[in-house]
Amino acid sequence: MATITINGKVCEFEGSPSIMTVADANGIEIPRYCYHEGLSVTASCRICLVEVWAPNPRNDNKVELIPRLFPSCQTPAGDGQLVYSNSEKAVDNQKAVMEYLLINHPLDCPVCDQAGECHLQDYSFKFGRCESRFEEDKIKQRKKDLGETVWLYSDRCIMCTRCVRFTDEITHTNELCVIGRGSNEQIDLFPGRPLDNPMMGNVVDVCPVGAMLDKDFQFQQRVWFLTGTPSIDGTTSGGDNIFIYHNEGQIYRIKPRKNMATNKWWISDEVRYGWKFVHCEDRLAQPTREQHGEQVPITFDHAYHEIDEQLNAIVREGGTIAAMISPMLSCEEAYLIGQYVRQHHDNPADAVLGLGPVPMEGEDQTFPPTAKADDANAYTIRAEKAPNARGVQRVLNGFAQLDKADQSGSLDFDGFIAAVKKAKAVILTGNYPSEWMTKELTKALSKKLVILIDTLPNAWTPKATFVLPASTWMEKSGTFENVNSLLQAFERSIQPIEGTRPEGQILTDLMAIADGLPLSHSPRFSAESVRSAMANTLHMQEFETDVSIPTGGGVICEDEYEMALTTI
Numbered sequence: 001m002a003t004i005t006i007n008g009k010v011c012e013f014e015g016s017p018s019i020m021t022v023a024d025a026n027g028i029e030i031p032r033y034c035y036h037e038g039l040s041v042t043a044s045c046r047i048c049l050v051e052v053w054a055p056n057p058r059n060d061n062k063v064e065l066i067p068r069l070f071p072s073c074q075t076p077a078g079d080g081q082l083v084y085s086n087s088e089k090a091v092d093n094q095k096a097v098m099e100y101l102l103i104n105h106p107l108d109c110p111v112c113d114q115a116g117e118c119h120l121q122d123y124s125f126k127f128g129r130c131e132s133r134f135e136e137d138k139i140k141q142r143k144k145d146l147g148e149t150v151w152l153y154s155d156r157c158i159m160c161t162r163c164v165r166f167t168d169e170i171t172h173t174n175e176l177c178v179i180g181r182g183s184n185e186q187i188d189l190f191p192g193r194p195l196d197n198p199m200m201g202n203v204v205d206v207c208p209v210g211a212m213l214d215k216d217f218q219f220q221q222r223v224w225f226l227t228g229t230p231s232i233d234g235t236t237s238g239g240d241n242i243f244i245y246h247n248e249g250q251i252y253r254i255k256p257r258k259n260m261a262t263n264k265w266w267i268s269d270e271v272r273y274g275w276k277f278v279h280c281e282d283r284l285a286q287p288t289r290e291q292h293g294e295q296v297p298i299t300f301d302h303a304y305h306e307i308d309e310q311l312n313a314i315v316r317e318g319g320t321i322a323a324m325i326s327p328m329l330s331c332e333e334a335y336l337i338g339q340y341v342r343q344h345h346d347n348p349a350d351a352v353l354g355l356g357p358v359p360m361e362g363e364d365q366t367f368p369p370t371a372k373a374d375d376a377n378a379y380t381i382r383a384e385k386a387p388n389a390r391g392v393q394r395v396l397n398g399f400a401q402l403d404k405a406d407q408s409g410s411l412d413f414d415g416f417i418a419a420v421k422k423a424k425a426v427i428l429t430g431n432y433p434s435e436w437m438t439k440e441l442t443k444a445l446s447k448k449l450v451i452l453i454d455t456l457p458n459a460w461t462p463k464a465t466f467v468l469p470a471s472t473w474m475e476k477s478g479t480f481e482n483v484n485s486l487l488q489a490f491e492r493s494i495q496p497i498e499g500t501r502p503e504g505q506i507l508t509d510l511m512a513i514a515d516g517l518p519l520s521h522s523p524r525f526s527a528e529s530v531r532s533a534m535a536n537t538l539h540m541q542e543f544e545t546d547v548s549i550p551t552g553g554g555v556i557c558e559d560e561y562e563m564a565l566t567t568i
């Protein structure tokens with residue numbers, strides 16, 4: 001295999017990757033501004049220049065210094081090369097580039113949202129000079145309103161053109177361009193054409209300095225107060241890998257987490273801003289029961305006991321229980337709901353289990369628009385706006401197979417509506433970010449005992465026999481199966497909003513009460529333990545072997561979670 005030595009480290013490579021790609025693969029940091037893995041290479045910022053020694057075929061392949069610096073982002077790695085990004089010449093260049101970039105850059109780090117995660121700050125510290133020789137006045141440029149969600153603070157821009165290339169190469173919407181020359185060069189919109197595409201938030205992510213700013217996040221938090229928990233998008237079926245940034249139980253923003261099997265480097269704006277319902281004022285936060293046409297507050301403990309009694313009475317009289325499992329819930333939660341309903345019947349196969357409605361919006365939209373959805377670097381906005389329809393269906397199929405029914409035994413939403421008519425009691429789960437109740441379901445629920453486990457009020461909330469407030473995916477852990485059958489686990493980012501419980505915990509509690517245990521003895525829901533139980537009970541080993549677990553970032557600790565539940 002070919003080898004290249006970068007800063008003294010011998011690195012193997014195949015094919016003809018750039019020197020920078022080999023360095024990245026071997027954990028060697030070479031500074032860069034204009035280079036981004038997902039965009040074309042322009043080699044314009046010049047901070048990644050390296051010193052290269054290469055075998056000279058005209059001198060017996062003796063390794064000789066090539067007397068100029070090379071952009072490591074653009075120069076292919078060669079067998080036998082010696083490369084230095086830390087030689088005197090390379091470091092002098094890095095310092096010169098930093099000094100040049102900082103000539104007109106305002107010293108407004110104290111009020112800049114990027115401070116704390118700014119490449120200019122970091123490289124200034126690592127590769128810059130400690131003083132400026134520039135005595136003239138800095139050129140000032142105005143702040144520009146680029147569109148609904150993005151500001152451009154022009155005088156912070158270092159003209160790396162990542163944002164321009166993003167709109168040219170990924171969205172093909174071409175809203176951004178470079179105008180002017182020399183020190184008057186700047187990024188601007190094409191006249192009369194605001195930044196307006198479903199992926200535009202990514203221009204903020206690709207900007208290595210604080211020039212492109214997210215209006216939604218601006219001045220909300222200093223980034224060093226935020227914890228970034230690795231997670232999976234809970235609003236669409238793509239399984240986009242994300243970081244959820246939060247502080248003291250409040251979500252502030254979502255950023256993409258690179259995963260070449262799902263979202264590559266990007267997320268759509270609906271994924272970026274789709275979490276707002278988590279902190280919505282309308283969140284259900286009090287268990288209630290229906291009494292004389294009104295919902296009256298009760299405790300979780302009280303509700304659990306009443307539910308258990310009423311479900312037992314229904315089954316004793318020969319009635320059946322149904323459960324509609326929302327595609328917004330995790331596989332673990334789907335399993336617990338199934339187990340709970342089935343264990344109430346002498347013959348578990350009598351339980352009616354079905355998938356909730358799967359919201360669809362338009363058609364899949366792939367970027368770049370010329371790419372196919374399965375192309376290596378393509379990103380697709382999914383028309384299916386639920387994270388786990390396939391995972392819930394997989395669990396339902398598992399139950400159907402236990403009953404020796406074929407997989408058509410597991411019900412989709414239409415099948416559930418038809419089958420629910422025979423049930424006397426129905427457990428409904430929601431967790432959708434907007435209204436999800438349909439006319440058909442409303443009709444089918446008439447005169448039944450309805451236990452609604454949900455996060456936001458819907459058309460049936462005032463009429464439900466019991467309402468149990470649940471937690472969104474950001475407040476719990478679990479597994480989603482994306483549109484390409486990829487099983488991905490996610491961890492809890494924030495504590496459950498006060499007054500709510502994760503569905504997994506609600507079902508664990510209900511099962512403890514059904515077993516005659518007091519609520520205080522109900523075990524804490526653990527997604528990992530439930531996955532093991534699924535592997536054993538449903539013979540679905542994939543829940544132990546094929547679930548990808550996110551690593552890194554911050555997860556709230558068990559003590560904090562325990563406290564959040566006991567204060568409910």
Ligand code: SF4
Nearest residue numbers: 157158160161163207
């Ligand atoms: S706004 Fe940011 S991404 Fe765009 S050219 Fe300037 S520095 Fe680069």
